[in-house]
Amino acid sequence: MLYLSCQEERSFTALELSALEIFTGIAALLLRRAQAMERLQQNLHRATRELDELRRMDHLLSARADPQEVLEAILRIAMELTGARFGTLRLVDRQRQRLVLGALIGRPLLPNIAPELELDETSIVGWVAVHRRSLRIDDLHASPWASLYRPWLAGHEIRSELAVPLIGAGDEVEGVLNLESPEPGAFTEGDQRLLEMLAARAVIALQEMRLLRGMQEITGQLLHGGREALFARTVALACELIQASDGAIWLIPPAGPPSLAFATHPAMAGTAGLADAVIRSRRPLSFESGGWALAVPMLDPNGAVCGVFVVHSSRPRTFTERDQRLLIILANHAALAVQLAEHVQALQAARERQAITEAFAAVGDIAANLLHRLNNHIGLIPVRLEGLQEKRPDLFQDPYLALVFQEIESRARAALDAVREAMVYLRPMAPRPISPLPCLEMALRDLRIPPGIRLETVGLEDLPPVMAGEPQLALVFFNLLENAVEALGESGWIRVEGVAGPEEVILTVRDNGPGIPPELQDRIFELDFSTKRSPKKLGFGLWWVKMLVQRFGGEIRVESAPGQGTAFHVRLPRAPDRPA
Known part of the structure; x- marks a missing residue:
């Protein structure tokens, strides 16, 4: 006026x-x-x-690695910004469907109040978590909040409350940030917006904290755990951070299509097409088919694609750029783990080859001495029989005795031949350029294959030479083929395949038999696993095959599933090209 x-x-x-x-x-x-x-x-x-x-x-959170310190720092900053008197930060435990107290600023809890709340609408914090939206209450005495509010401080009447959800990846609730005040109407719309921004920062801080801790665990398993355990932990961490239900890792072998190295569920085998597309495009891809999936390439230190990391969500969702970045970090870490595992495996294989070479050298010396002694003793049998025939020709007039003497001489000579033949595989061997196809033909000459089993060869004619020994490689083929025949019975098919790479040759013996149970696949190469004996296999089963392949400087692995047949992949060093 x-x-x-x-x-x-x-x-x-x-x-x-x-x-x-x-x-x-x-x-x-x-x-x-x-x-x-x-x-x-x-x-x-x-x-x-x-x-x-x-x-x-941001500065305080980046300087803290302890989870409890991070949660308390988030809550303290929220209270300073809004002027709240008391506060809690609760995290969602999805397995038990509860809200667990992560941080508390205020007086001690009442003795009759549990530090955990049900993940439902029976409390204000639970209501916020279920509905995934903020709640600002000016007066807790008003309906309907009076019936939901649970006092947690002794000697203090709370009149107003502000609670915001922590929304993480996949629009999933990570927790609830809750502030309280004894004054009615203590919080404004500005406080609510500010707390929502703070909650978004808190989610990022929590994810980074989990990522850091997970990466530390994975790094520890690089040296102390197997590849399977490392993949399991990496996939579990990805599913936790991105809020996916399942995950898988596909690896690219030296030859052939990508193979499923690890999966949390058998249905993840259905992501093979997505893995192929990622390998071709070399960039992250997502698709919707029976669920929502995100896949990123695994790049080795040289930038080459060595595999694909896939996560899958059973419910509708959109994967964000942050989800992609998190998965790329874990995928590259998994790729590094694969490379390190290969180096460790190569080192172990080199040590095994050295030990095998030394063992075979020692066995060869013992066998040579044994052969000499056997030759001296068994070799006397035919000589004595000849002398007996000269001095006592009448004994050989008896048909029965003549037959017995003939069998004794025949068995003695066969025993000497068997010992000499076995010595071929025990003597020290210097691998030399060998063509695989003649070795296969040599093995087939000694193997009986039932008429109902069809044998196929693919790609063997044009294979380059490999570094091996001819009788030893023939024995490898014989053992693998005989195992396939025994698995098939009287009908089925066996396929022998060959693929050449720049530095190696992959020989595969594949059948459509009943397959090998997963629990036995790690045991089939053990020394005492096989109970079958054969003159060609010396009674040692696939252990003998593995030893021979390692003596060549190669390796053997099995790929099998119940009802889907079995494939043995033998990797051998490719022989150097002859100078023109």
Whole structure:
């Protein structure tokens, strides 16, 4: 209101009144602008302070690695920004469907109040978690909140509450940030917006903390755990951070299509097409087919694609760029683990080959001495029989004795031949360039294959030579083929395949038999696993095959599943090209 007085006793003229109205309008406009400017400055000051506090929060969180310190820092900053008196930060335990107390600022809990809440609508915090949206209550005495509120502080009446959900990947609730005050209407819309921004930062901080801890565990398993355990932990961490239900890792072998190295569920085998597409495009891809999946390439230190990391969600969702970045980090770590595992495996294989070479050298010396002694003793049998025939020809006139003497001589010579033949595989061997196909033909000459079993060869004619020994490689083929025949019975098919790489040759013996149970696949190469004996296999089963292949400088692995047949892959070093 504007008040003016005049010292003269007269009325204001129309012109004066008009000027007064204009001046009053200008004054009101200036006043409104001043008030708006003051509010703007207050808001700017508040926003600047909030921004400074958020930056301070980022600094505090980045300097902490302990999970409890991170949670308490988040809660303390929230209370400082909003002026709250008490606060809690609860995290979701999905397995038990509960909200677990992660951090608390205020007085101790009441003794009759559990530090955990059900993940349902029976509490305010539970309501926020279930509905995944913020809740600002000016008066807890009002309906319906009075029936839901659970006091957790002794000697303090709480009148207002502000709770916001921590929304993580896949729109899943990670927890609830809850602030309380004894004053009614203590929290404003600005406090709510600020707490929601703080909750988003808190989710990122929690994910980074979990990622860091998970990476530390994975790094520890690089040296102390097997590849299977490492893949399992990496996939579990990815599913936890991205909120996926299942995951899988596909690896690219030296030859052939990608193979499923690890999966949390058999249905993940259905992501083979997605893995192929990622390998071709060398970039992350997602698709919707029986669920929602995200796949990223696994790059080795040289930038080559060595596999594909896939996560799958059974419910509708959109994978964000942050989800892709997290999965790429884990995929590259898994690729590094694969390379390290290969180096460790190569080192172990080199040590095994050295030990085998030394063992075979020792066995060869013992066998040579044994052969010499056997030759001296058994070799006397035919000589004595000849002398007996000269001195006592009458004994050989008896048909029965003549047959016995003939059998004794035949068995003695066969025993000597068997020992000499076995010595071929025990003597020290220097691998030399060998063509695989003649070795296969040599093995087939000694193997009986039932008429109902079809044998096929693929790609063997054009294979380059490999570094091996001819009789030893023939024995490898014989053992693998005989195992396949025994598995098939009287009908089925066996396929022998060959694929050449730049430095190696992969020979595969595949059949459509009943397959090998998973629990036995790690045992079939053990020394005492096989109970079958054969003159060609010396009674040692696949252990003998593995030893021979390792003597060549190669390796053998099995690929099998119940009801889907079996394939033995033999990797042998490729012989150096002859100079032109």
